[in-house]
Amino acid sequence: xxxxxxxxxxxxxxxxxxxxxxxxxxxxxxxxxxxxxxxxxxxxxxxxxxxxxxxxxxxxxxxxxxxxxxxxxxxxxxxxxxxxxxxxxxxxxxxxxxxxxxxxxxxxxxxxxxxxxxxxxxxxxxxxxxxxxxxxxxxxxxxxxxxxxxxxxx
Numbered sequence: 667x668x669x670x671x672x673x674x675x676x677x678x679x680x681x682x683x684x685x686x687x688x689x690x691x692x693x694x695x696x697x698x699x700x701x702x703x704x705x706x707x708x709x710x711x712x713x714x715x716x717x718x719x720x721x722x723x724x725x726x727x728x729x730x731x732x733x734x735x736x737x738x739x740x741x742x743x744x745x746x747x748x749x750x751x752x753x754x755x756x757x758x759x760x761x762x763x764x765x766x767x768x769x770x771x772x773x774x775x776x777x778x779x780x781x782x783x784x785x786x787x788x789x790x791x792x793x794x795x796x797x798x799x800x801x802x803x804x805x806x807x808x809x810x811x812x813x814x815x816x817x818x819x820x
Contacts, residue, residue: 667738675792680739682784683797686804687730687742688751689780693773694723696756700770706763715818719770719811726804733800753780767819774812781805 667676701716731741742751749756754773760766781801788798 671737671792671794675794676737677739679788679792679794679797680734680737682787683730683734683737684742684747685751685753686777686780686784686801687727687734688748689754689773689777690723690727690730691748692752692754692756693770693777694720694727696773697723697770699759700766703759703761704763704766705761708763712763712766712818715814719814722807722811726807729800730804733797737797753777764819767815771812771815771819774808774815778805778808778812781808 667673669676671679697716697720701713701720704712704716706712731743734741742748753776757769760769781804785798785802785805788794788801
């Protein structure tokens with residue numbers, strides 16, 4: 667592959683994107699779980715809101731996996747791999763709306779910080795402006811998702 671990025675640098679970008687893919691998958695599963703198991707006075711509102719969030723996350727997951735493939739690497743795709751690559755952690759099961767929102771906000775913030783770091787590294791160290799632009803756009807998307815989550819807190 668000759669796209670103007672050295673093989674070693676493409677590999678490093680892909681490795682970071684694998685970690686992002688794992689994070690996206692974990693927050694997706696957590697959001698889906700909360701959609702199914704929410705217990706709150708505003709159940710209907712949060713149930714629908716979580717659905718909007720996990721649908722958006724599904725699209726992000728697909729885009730990240732495809733970006734990895736565009737760089738010439740295979741995307742991880744097993745739960746074992748996702749759990750070994752992720753920066754996030756599974757947490758105690760909860761049906762409490764405030765605890766669910768807090769966990770999702772914390773995860774969104776962790777993803778935003780990682781994306782911000784990747785944006786700089788992909789540009790400055792790996793000469794990959796395309797991947798830098800890609801993760802910056804994802805960062806902005808996650809910033810909005812985080813804001814929406816925070817807006818649902820009491």
